[in-house]
């Protein structure tokens with residue numbers, strides 16, 4: 086069923102617009118002086134405008150952390166044609182069309198997020214924001230307020246509720262009362278469940294005890310067997326089938342919203358973790374939404390698109406090319422340019438810790454061994470076929486048993502069809518046994534854990550694995566000690582995506598209750614900065630193009646009010662982003678650059 090605006094689950098965006106705080110309100114504390122540095126810009130000097138070695142932009146009076154070991158610190162940086170021309174004395178005598186006095190602000194390379202869900206996040210920005218709602222009464226009030234602004238019968242769509250924060254999941258009866266009988270669809274922050282009102286249950290034929298659970302999903306029921314409104318895992322597809330696929334133009338708008346938030350947080354490169362068909366895809370033609378957003382000038386950050394495994398099919402071609410799996414035309418990892426490019430094939434091996442569906446070798450506390458999305462044999466065969474066709478592969482593996490499946494698949498692929506320096510990835514790597522560490526290193530894999538999960542979901546994850554396995558959770562230091570490189574990533578909107586919050590969690594490993602998970606896995610602030618800059622670039626085979634402020638590389642950088650490496654005891658997450666430049670162009674904070682000293 087397709088739904089017209091106002092008659093389907095996509096409520097008019099004006100009714101629910103701007104539920105999120107404006108950029109930086111969460112990180113908006115001023116520097117130690119009580120004020121953020123003011124950045125002064127001087128106008129072009131016309132007498133030198135035609136000089137042959139004119140810089141486009143010169144940034145001076147800054148504390149520049151280049152993340153380049155050969156030259157780690159500088160105070161000035163010059164940009165020409167979107168690239169770093171030089172530092173300090175290289176550019177001291179060169180005229181510039183624009184010179185900005187940074188007033189002592191800190192400059193670091195632009196941040197990369199190696200795993201996020203951009204369209205999903207962008208769409209959630211136009212939905213009722215429930216992340217910060219901490220009581221069921223508050224949630225019902227929010228639904229009632231939204232209902233009062235909508236025509237009768239219009240859907241109310243909310244996202245980000247957290248049953249741990251609320252004390253319980255909402256249920257259909259509460260949503261029926263609050264929503265005045267309207268269809269209400271509230272998505273859990275994990276993406277693994279949602280709660281709907283009776284009107285939605287009726288639309289999908291799941292409002293009575295006689296309905297059966299779908300494959301891979303659970304319709305949660307009360308004592309009499311009647312559905313409560315809570316739908317888990319693939320039972321959610323009963324609802325999403327009403328709205329998918331989304332129109333490309335609507336997704337392009339969502340990407341534009343997400344992109345503005347990303348720019349405000351210093352992100353200059355993100356990897357979208359799975360487009361097209363499959364678990365979290367929005368439409369089979371999802372790449373078109375990214376191209377449209379780019380054509381409109383709305384894609385402010387560089388984007389790499391993982392292609393979900395559900396899009397893969399056996400490839401035809403010359404016999405010499407061999408069989409393999411890919412997408413039409415034989416496009417594969419690397420196709421595109423430095424603004425928009427195809428990345429790895431994304432394959433989901435198992436479920437999640439918070440949903441107790443991660444595949445583990447020993448049962449989760451009070452639960453089983455978790456689930457696989459398909460048979461391990463089938464998934465291994467697809468990894469090998471995609472590898473053969475030239476794809477980098479990103480395998481979602483949260484439980485240690487799923488990590489074993491990933492290791493076996495990648496090892497088999499390399500044995501059968503050797504390719505140098507591929508950098509296949511293990512997404513999340515949530516529970517990793519000590520014996521797996523050297524095997525991951527030997528296989529040349531890239532673990533991609535999400536540090537902010539520790540804060541947002543850590544207490545629940547610790548309860549799921551039990552105390553003996555807490556030291557194995559979302560490791561970082563152990564990976565580094567085994568010679569691995571760990572890119573920074575968020576899995577946004579599953580967890581907050583601001584890179585400075587992620588860096589804070591890498592350093593502190595605190596949960597929201599104040600516990601510290603696996604303190605031995607903490608890393609230094611310098612290592613956290615590397616993760617979100619040069620190591621994120623490296624994971625995309627891009628370290629020669631970006632990730633450090635090295636002459637010749639892309640001029641992607643962030644201006645901060647304080648130093649993330651030398652924090653003087655304050656949390657990295659409270660540092661403020663003053664401006665973000667992508668390819669030398671200011672995509673956020675131009676007003677700060679315009680402010681006169």
Ligand SMILES: [Zn+2]
Nearest residue numbers: 200202358576
């Ligand atoms: Zn993800």
